[in-house]
Amino acid sequence: MKYAYYLSCINESLSKEAEYSLNIWTKDLGIELVPLEEGTCCGGSNLDFVNPDQFLAINGRNIALAEKLGLDMITSCNTCLLGLRHAKHILDTQPEKKEMINAVLKEEGLEYTGKSEVKHLLWVLVDDYGLDKLAAKVTNPLTDLKFAPFYGCHILRPSPLMGGYDNPNNPHTLEDLIRALGGNVVEYNSKNKCCGFHTLIVAEQESVKLSGDAVVDAIDAKADYIVTPCPLCHMSLDAYQKDGLSTKNRQGKMPIIHLPQIVGMALGYTEKQLGIDKHVVV
């Protein structure tokens, strides 16, 4: 299995542990990732309103780089997933937009055709690879651990852009993955809620209230970890955990782990190898 791998800015800078914990086990599963070094930032859910046409061209170019390799593209960041799939949807349904961006991409020897799919790492593991096959690879079943799944918004909503993988009001793919790895899932109310990441700088108090809600919810459900497929949610829930808890007048600790880390744990890698010791809450 071979994919073009879209490099997310946050995984290249603030959350490198998410990236290297992914790269540590892909070979074990026979998954080859070709990093798209020439790809740019997706616009972080901002460029689409700064300049909608530039947003289309930038992300059309990102996908065209994967198309040139003849590969589907995967990302391990929810917001990159949204940006790329949003642009793809517009380009695939509005021929005049596709023509507009291709007129410029041509100068680089690129063309956006729409043939490469854009998928999240979670979907690739659940659908393309298959959970039975993944379960068979587990060397360290997570039997004694309880996980609170936190999906993050941009892998669920807007649902028409998300390929039908999950019902946004009652998702299950992350739970399915946790169980395939031998782990236990805790039921709690926050699994499809918002972490507040996108307003952490402009409305910090409100944002940390949202992440605090989820952390308190997971603590009350007696989870050992929150696991998330989004590095941005990880940042809100982990690095701002103390702030979030203080808005609820609560104390405690809830370690947050990235999707690649929970897979790595079940495949027998240590917390240190997976960079879990790099998190703020350990």
Place this chain on the structure above:
Amino acid sequence: MDEKKDIYFKIYRYNPEVDQKPFYDDFKISVERGVTILRAINYIKDHVDSSLSYRFYCQAGICGSCAMRVNGVSKLACTTQVWDELENCKEKDMITIEPLNNFEIIRDMIVDYKPVINKLEKYISWVTPKIKQADLGKKENIISEAEFKVIDAATDCILCAACFSECSMMSANKEYISPLALLKAFRMVKDSRDTRSDERMAVLNQDHGMWDCTHCYRCVEACVKNIPIMDAIQGVRNEAFIRKQNGTEGYKHANAFAQDIRKTGRLKEATIAIRTKGIFGAAGMLPFAIRMTLRGRMPSMFVKTIPGIKHVRNIFRKIK
């Protein structure tokens, strides 16, 4: 096929004048396929408990008054089928009915709608046309088909407040504008007949306004009319860029993404807070910076430029 079955309704009850706190009543009724949630609770009110309180009027998905939470999700009772909801029950065949979130409760599912009215007033959510008051009704105030197409979907809003109820930021701060008022703002700002957009944009740019949306898309998912509310929110923000209203943190934050992509292709995370809030404003983020530094995770001030950046810059040059 089983066309009629016993279904349990777990319904929120609260009368603040009498009850210490909210509680739930369970009702078991026999329901045929094709019955809506509204008809089912009307049956309970008519035959089991006449004190059950909720709003409804048109029963056809037009007036928006019967919005409530069904199995935890805000929707219209009159357009929601009981049998469809059976798939969403946490306990088998038990449908939970609750009032909208983010409102004060008057009684049971009746919420105090006043905050919506206040926000619609604050953000000037109506068209003030160019023609004089005296000529209204005498002269036509025309909008072209192309101009109307921009706001067409937004005009479908029936003010049911399902989006208001699902909004993440509303749950964090009641001062927040709300997706409902943002949708209306877009509809008015983009209406070529309107004359007060300068004034409206000034209010939208204030604290708790358009820049505080956290992009969770819960409003879009909840909209009973399938209006792409987030497109409207981004549309209002785009209007700020068109007008070069560059004084807000929200504007500066978003603009930093565009600048970075053009410059290196990648986001320069190390300075984004300073570029958004200025040096003094970003001082509040010092504890975050210290935490990240202690874990060896503070990003470098130097961002490696992607190969092929000249092509990216060409895109920014050619596509305006």
